Amino acid sequence: MPRKCLVEKVEHRELDSYDLITVLGLLKEHDWHQVWRRYSPGGAPGRIDLRLSTDHFFLDMCVQSLPSLALSAKYLASPHMMQALIRRILCDHRHSLILQKMRNYDFPISDENQLDLSCSMGTISVDLMVIRNSTALEEIPKKYGNSRVEQEEQRPLDHYDLVSILYLAQQNLTNRIIERYVPVEVLEKGAEDELIVRFPSLAGNYLVEFFFKRIKNDQPCQIPPRGNVSTATMHQVVRRIFAGHNPELVSRELTDKGILIDHEEVQQEFTLARILNDNYIELKFKHL
Numbered sequence: 001m002p003r004k005c006l007v008e009k010v011e012h013r014e015l016d017s018y019d020l021i022t023v024l025g026l027l028k029e030h031d032w033h034q035v036w037r038r039y040s041p042g043g044a045p046g047r048i049d050l051r052l053s054t055d056h057f058f059l060d061m062c063v064q065s066l067p068s069l070a071l072s073a074k075y076l077a078s079p080h081m082m083q084a085l086i087r088r089i090l091c092d093h094r095h096s097l098i099l100q101k102m103r104n105y106d107f108p109i110s111d112e113n114q115l116d117l118s119c120s121m122g123t124i125s126v127d128l129m130v131i132r133n134s135t136a137l138e139e140i141p142k143k144y145g146n147s148r149v150e151q152e153e154q155r156p157l158d159h160y161d162l163v164s165i166l167y168l169a170q171q172n173l174t175n176r177i178i179e180r181y182v183p184v185e186v187l188e189k190g191a192e193d194e195l196i197v198r199f200p201s202l203a204g205n206y207l208v209e210f211f212f213k214r215i216k217n218d219q220p221c222q223i224p225p226r227g228n229v230s231t232a233t234m235h236q237v238v239r240r241i242f243a244g245h246n247p248e249l250v251s252r253e254l255t256d257k258g259i260l261i262d263h264e265e266v267q268q269e270f271t272l273a274r275i276l277n278d279n280y281i282e283l284k285f286k287h288l
Helices: 006-011 017-028 031-040 077-089 097-106 148-153 159-170 174-181 184-189 231-242 247-255
Strands: 047-053 057-065 114-121 125-130 197-205 206-214 269-276 277-287
Touching: 006 031, 017 031, 017 047, 017 057, 017 077, 017 125, 017 231, 031 047, 031 057, 047 184, 057 077, 077 097, 077 114, 077 125, 077 159, 125 206, 148 174, 159 174, 159 197, 159 206, 159 231, 174 197, 197 231, 206 231, 231 247, 231 269, 231 277
Parallel strands: none
Antiparallel strands: 047 057, 057 125, 114 125, 197 206, 206 277, 269 277
């Protein structure tokens, strides 16, 4: 039986989609130490294998420590590209849309049912193989909503967009959020206080109500007394809930940051909010 890594031992669970995204995030931050400490069975540099199966895809990600700087023509991808691909697969986006987005990155595709991505960060290499069930049916594109993303990608807003907006808010790219996610007719004719983004999405056994609005610093804005968290913590909580983690792990994620929301509340409903770069962001979680 393979030895367990620190995360498996401490959290008493199997590795899942949360961990694929986490490892890639640590690599983006060049935090090699935490990658090996958390996910290498011995806690030392070596090799980590992460696998994930969905209804239509099988993913196999291998992280390896190399003896020298990784320089190869095969390293065409990036951790960010891999994260985006994994999120689209988890949200069951149309395969044709996924392929289109990959081609927009100028990523070569020789087999539409198998994508092989590789990237290197210093002396660490990552190989991600994505295999699609060739018998999976392709959803017929439909018209959803009135935002630019919904119109261009012909899908409803979901967990993928929630995470994207959190990333954009961290980078102070408010205008890009508004251009992509506010309904087009509101962009053209609406007043400033109508430029809001609001949509529901499913994450595991939860309904997440997302709300975003640009605010002015000279106007007071009320936030939940126990819910003022960073967007990074919001992201962690959403990913744990999406992966179906035990409510105690979600509660621990919050209490570690000083937000005292116990696991009983997590099992029912709770709210997280953040004022960041003149933006108000709110997530309401309700267990279904």
